Amino acid sequence: MILSAVIILLAAIGVFFTFVAAVGVLRLPDVYSRSHAVTKADTLGVGCSILAVALYFGTASEVFRAIVLLLFVYYTNPTAAHAITRSAYSRGVDIWTTEEGPNQ
Amino acid sequence: MNEIVTTALVAAAALVVLTSVIVLYRVAVGPTTYDRVIGVNLIGTSIVMVLVLLAAALDRPAYLDIAIVYALLNFVLSLVVGRFTYDPSGVEW
Numbered sequence: 733m734i735l736s737a738v739i740i741l742l743a744a745i746g747v748f749f750t751f752v753a754a755v756g757v758l759r760l761p762d763v764y765s766r767s768h769a770v771t772k773a774d775t776l777g778v779g780c781s782i783l784a785v786a787l788y789f790g791t792a793s794e795v796f797r798a799i800v801l802l803l804f805v806y807y808t809n810p811t812a813a814h815a816i817t818r819s820a821y822s823r824g825v826d827i828w829t830t831e832e833g834p835n836q
Numbered sequence: 837m838n839e840i841v842t843t844a845l846v847a848a849a850a851l852v853v854l855t856s857v858i859v860l861y862r863v864a865v866g867p868t869t870y871d872r873v874i875g876v877n878l879i880g881t882s883i884v885m886v887l888v889l890l891a892a893a894l895d896r897p898a899y900l901d902i903a904i905v906y907a908l909l910n911f912v913l914s915l916v917v918g919r920f921t922y923d924p925s926g927v928e929w
Contacts, residue, residue: 819917825870
């Protein structure tokens with residue numbers, strides 16, 4: 733009973749953070765801040781979902797595969813976001829600033 | 837009790853699919869190519885999440901393997917776009 737409640741709660745947290753990532757991608761002003769929203773929120777969302785599924789199965793084989801998937805996602809998502817934003821900066825994509833300009 | 841958990845996991849997967857539909861707006865409109873790549877990356881991560889949730893809801897552990905392969909291919913897409921469009925002469929530091 734408690735296990736079921738924990739599984740449902742973790743899945744709900746995962747869905748919530750995926751929604752936060754989607755809202756961030758829609759509403760933030762430039763490439764860099766959008767990449768920030770995606771990396772933070774979506775990594776946490778996938779982490780909570782994978783934890784929920786590992787608790788649901790509970791057998792050694794599935795828990796091991798879930799942990800491997802979690803490690804892959806945690807390692808690859810920030811790397812991909814860094815590669816994309818570095819490429820965007822090298823191509824001169826505008827950085828969003830306030831009216832007075834940066835550093836003020 | 838188990839049926840409640842299964843239904844909740846399927847509902848969570850459906851909600852994740854709905855949020856990826858929202859992200860499709862950024863993929864279609866995004867001012868630069870990099871916005872589109874970030875949107876596609878987020879949709880791919882959401883698909884990994886849907887696969888993981890359905891693996892538990894439908895009780896098919898093999899979907900976890902598919903999710904691992906999908907996560908790695910998603911990473912390769914973003915990394916290839918990021919590396920091949922990188923311009924070393926455009927960076928000053």
